[in-house]
Structure formats: structure tokens, C-alpha cells
Amino acid sequence: MKAERSIxxxxxxxxxxxxxxxxxxxxxxxxxxxxxxxxxxLHNLLQPMAKTAAQDVEGHLHTLAERFLLIRExxxxxxxxxxxxxKQKGLDHTVxxxxxxxxxxxxxxxxxxxxxxxxxxxxxxxxxxxxLLQTGRLVIEDTTLGKSGLEIAMGVxxxxxxxxxxGLRTESYISRYLVGSYKYDVLSDVxxxxxxxxxxxxxxxxxxxxxxxxxxxxxxxxxxxS
Numbered sequence: 001m002k003a004e005r006s007i008x009x010x011x012x013x014x015x016x017x018x019x020x021x022x023x024x025x026x027x028x029x030x031x032x033x034x035x036x037x038x039x040x041x042l043h044n045l046l047q048p049m050a051k052t053a054a055q056d057v058e059g060h061l062h063t064l065a066e067r068f069l070l071i072r073e074x075x076x077x078x079x080x081x082x083x084x085x086x087k088q089k090g091l092d093h094t095v096x097x098x099x100x101x102x103x104x105x106x107x108x109x110x111x112x113x114x115x116x117x118x119x120x121x122x123x124x125x126x127x128x129x130x131x132l133l134q135t136g137r138l139v140i141e142d143t144t145l146g147k148s149g150l151e152i153a154m155g156v157x158x159x160x161x162x163x164x165x166x167g168l169r170t171e172s173y174i175s176r177y178l179v180g181s182y183k184y185d186v187l188s189d190v191x192x193x194x195x196x197x198x199x200x201x202x203x204x205x206x207x208x209x210x211x212x213x214x215x216x217x218x219x220x221x222x223x224x225x226s
Contacts, residue, residue, distance in 0.1 A: 053194045053202050057213075060190050064182055065138055065154065071103075072156055072178050079160070087114045101151050103180035105158075113176070118147050123179055128155050132177060143184060143212040145224035150184035150217065184217070191215045 076082055076090035087105055095103050095116050104115025110124030123129055128141040132155050141153040160175035187204075192215045194202035204213035211223045 049194075056194070057187065057190055057204065060186065061140060064152070064186065065140065068154055068156060068178070068180065069138065071180075072158055084114050091116055099183045099186060101146060101148055101181045101183055103178075106155075106177040106179055108174060108177070110177075119179075123155070123177070126153070128153060128179075132157065136174065142206050142210070143187075143220055143224070145221060146181060150188075150220055150224070151181040152184055152187060153179065153181040155179035184213075184220075187213050188215070188217060 071094055074090060074094070076086050091103050091105070091114065094100070100116070102116045102118040102120075104119035105113045106115075106123055107113055110122050110129060112119055112121050112123075120126070126141065128139045131139045136157050138156045139154060141155075143150055143152055145151075156178050157174040158176040158178055159172045161170045162173055163169070164171045191202045191204070191213055194215075201215050203211060203215070203219075206212050211220060214220050
């Protein structure tokens with residue numbers, strides 16, 4: 001009987017440390033591989049998530065751009081033959097119906113012809129100006145800090161017709177620029193709905209790596225002030 005107890009004690013003495021050691025080793029291995037597995041899963045998921053988020057943001061910007069191009073078709077705003085009073089009336093009506101911060105019609109040298117209350121007197125110094133001149137197409141500027149907060153400005157050339165040099169044909173030329181600024185909230189709302197884990201966040205940077213959009217608006221403001 002004594003011998004049996006002695007053998008049992010010796011077995012337990014050997015097995016218990018072995019079991020504890022195996023359990024500790026198993027926990028370590030699981031912890032290590034679970035972290036690695038989690039990283040792999042996140043890495044595989046982030047790429048399609050980022051692509052989907054980018055398409056969502058692109059879609060919203062595309063919608064804003066389409067609205068802007070439709071405004072350009074309004075002769076009351078852009079035609080050289082329409083007087084300043086009629087242009088101003090058209091601008092005020094347009095801004096009241098869409099989330100613009102300001103909207104203006106500009107000469108080909110960048111000076112304001114007529115615009116809403118916060119329209120800059122001159123846009124020749126803005127980042128979008130050289131791009132407007134070079135491309136002759138719609139240009140969307142990086143997020144900027146305006147008088148009423150963050151804004152997303154865009155501009156588009158307005159074409160008119162005139163007689164060509166031979167006096168027989170007509171030709172198209174850029175007679176004006178239509179430039180306006182949307183409220184940043186339009187883009188901020190999109191980013192706020194993109195959730196990447198508990199601590200992740202969607203944001204947008206430009207080609208220079210500068211932050212231009214983030215769910216934390218203060219970060220964008222600080223970037224524009226620095």
C-alpha cells in the first residue's frame with residue numbers, strides 16, 4: 001500500500017510540472033499565432049475595405065462635380081451677355097438650394113465678376129488656378145480652411161462662342177470661370193461612416209502626403225493652419 005502511494009506520488013510529481021509546462025507552452029503558441037493570424041486577416045481585409053471606401057468617397061465627389069457642371073449650363077450665371085444683377089440673382093438661388101459655402105463667376109484673369117457674400121475677390125492665388133488654366137477642365141482643390149470653416153472648392157471653365165478670324169465660322173473659347181466651395185461636412189459624413197476596427201479610422205491624403213480629410217475634423221484644421 002505504501003509502495004502504491006509512493007509510485008502515485010512520484011507519477012504526479014512528474015506529470016504535474018509537465019502538464020503545467022505544456023499548458024504554458026500551448027498558451028504561448030496560441031497567443032503568438034493568433035496575433036499573427038489576426039494581422040494576416042486584417043491585412044487581407046484592409047485592401048478591399050480601402051478600395052470600397054475610396055470608391056464611396058469618389059462617388060460622392062462625382063455627385064458634387066455633376067451638380068457643379070449642371071450649374072455651368074445655366075446661362076443666367078455664365079453667359080457674358082447677362083447683366084450682373086441677373087447673375088447675382090441666379091447665384092443666390094443656386095446657393096440656397098445646394099450646400100455651397102460660396103459661389104462666384106470669375107474673369108479669365110481670376111478677378112470676381114459677381115458672387116455670393118464669401119466669394120474671394122480673386123482666385124488667381126489659389127492652388128486650383130494653374131490647374132484650371134492648364135487642363136481647361138473641372139478641378140477639385142484640396143481641403144482648405146475658409147472664413148466659415150473647412151471647405152472643398154472646385155472650379156470649371158465656362159465656354160462661349162465667337163466669330164473666328166475669317167468672320168465666317170464660330171469658335172469656342174473660355175470666357176469665364178465658375179468657382180464654388182462645398183461644405184466639408186459633405187465629405188466628413190462619408191468618412192465617419194467608414195469603420196475600421198475599434199481604433200482605426202479612414203482618412204485621405206493628397207499626392208504630397210498632406211492630410212486633407214479625416215473623421216476627426218480638428219486634425220484637418222490643424223494641418224491647414226500649420
